[in-house]
Amino acid sequence: MAGDKSAPLWERLERPSPAPRQTLSSQRIATTAVAIADGEGLEAITMRRLAAELGVAPMAPYRYVSGKDDLLELMVDHVYADLRLPRGLDWRESLRTLAVQTRELMLQHRWLAQLSPRAKLSLTPNRMTVAEQALVALDGLDLDADTMMSVFRTVDAYVHGALSYESAVSTVISEQSLSGGDELRDELAPLMMWHMRTGRYPTFQHYLRTATRKDDTSWQFDLGLDCLLDGIATRFGI
Amino acid sequence: MAGDKSAPLWERLERPSPAPRQTLSSQRIATTAVAIADGEGLEAITMRRLAAELGVAPMAPYRYVSGKDDLLELMVDHVYADLRLPRGLDWRESLRTLAVQTRELMLQHRWLAQLSPRAKLSLTPNRMTVAEQALVALDGLDLDADTMMSVFRTVDAYVHGALSYESAVSTVISEQSLSGGDELRDELAPLMMWHMRTGRYPTFQHYLRTATRKDDTSWQFDLGLDCLLDGIATRFGI
DNA sequence: CTCGAACCAGATACGTTGTACACAACGAAG
DNA sequence: CTTCGTTGTGTACAACGTATCTGGTTCGAG
Missing domain, CATH: 1.10.357.10 (Tetracycline Repressor, domain 2)
Known part of the structure; x- marks a missing residue:
């Protein structure tokens, strides 16, 4: 973006000066990645998504982690710090x-x-x-x-x-x-009903009907x- | 490939006749997929790889499983049949x-x-x-x-x-x-040594030195x- | 104060993935 | 022979991880 040679000089001058260096750090990468995963699940963790969230080019985080595996390790260590x-x-x-x-x-x-x-x-x-x-x-x-x-x-x-x-x-x-849990069971009900109609799981069915602390x-x-x-x-x- | 209209007639005649129908089945898909995963791990399970192993076009298995999630369920059920x-x-x-x-x-x-x-x-x-x-x-x-x-x-x-x-x-x-396990520990030894040199894990270190049933x-x-x-x-x- | 090296982020590109969609070849039924 | 439902094919696309090249920034040595 900042290196877009096709933009007129004057537009380029209007732009905010390039971000100060050291925008990234392992810490910031870890907390950002953890926030994404906490909010949207592990499959939302994407090098591109992470970079976007950090406001940075897709390849930028690779300076700090050698790949996605490394990133995951960083995240794990980050959250385990809370165990005391x-x-x-x-x-x-x-x-x-x-x-x-x-x-x-x-x-x-x-x-x-x-x-x-x-x-x-x-x-x-x-x-x-x-x-x-x-x-x-x-x-x-x-x-x-x-x-x-x-x-x-x-x-x-x-x-x-x-x-x-x-x-x-x-x-x-x-x-x-x-x-x-109730809505989840509602969702699964048709499938569960199908299983129960086979009559193969009477004890399980008894559990379904009488359990109160599911x-x-x-x-x-x-x-x-x-x-x-x-x-x-x-x-x-x- | 078989439907390539631009190929000369003679070439088309040379080709093996189209595979007989019903080459696929949920069973065959399940056993093939399980074989791949057993041999090369879950990440080797790819719709394309599976199709290749079945000798079939990449999209063919989709007639039997609605997607990769379905395939995994099929595999799970397939192997759980062995529990008696x-x-x-x-x-x-x-x-x-x-x-x-x-x-x-x-x-x-x-x-x-x-x-x-x-x-x-x-x-x-x-x-x-x-x-x-x-x-x-x-x-x-x-x-x-x-x-x-x-x-x-x-x-x-x-x-x-x-x-x-x-x-x-x-x-x-x-x-x-x-x-x-021994070779795995050899692989991990440098990292483990590094941790141990910090002196923060004396009890763990004692375990490493004295355990005999690792x-x-x-x-x-x-x-x-x-x-x-x-x-x-x-x-x-x- | 200058200059060069070390560092950091950007841009581009490649191969692989899951899967949507339209089409073609077949078996059977009319 | 025609028609039709079933089954496999071909093509296509967006998103992914990441190798590699390039250019700008920082900082210490001279």
């Missing part, structure tokens, strides 16, 4: 808090559940910190290193699995501009989490 | 078997862990069957409908979370043609699963 584990809790309270906070993080940034295998394994500073804190919470309980890590990863697996589902529901609801996702999450922590506590006598 | 839950087990053995079989399924089809939110929620016949069987296994234990579903989903969440990680590792290993993924999976089932059993007295 309070000190002075016992192992169970620590893991529980971590789980609940991770849930909140993943509900706020639903795209976290859709990362590529690469991005899932990315060793970013803020994720390392989370792992360290979890391991610290499990230290001094006479568990060997493998067991400590396994306990942490088990809780982490439950959280990620639960939120994979929870955030998928939430994503579909928002993609279709529905108001909640959308109480916090209750479901907490219930599962507490079962898991119970099991861990008794198995290792801690 | 033996009868006559108690609730715990049932859930355990289901979990282990789901793990095997997801290890065999690593792309299952990378599905879009839409595909994750897809209500396909074979997935309905799995849910039904799980609920049947939990029936008659004096649990209310919400709790039954919650227990099933808790176990399912753990399995999916564990395999989200496990299959991400496996996917990266195969993408980079590494031989296993790649014993079955042990980790079973351990977590048994903890979870223990917790469920004691909490509900079943």
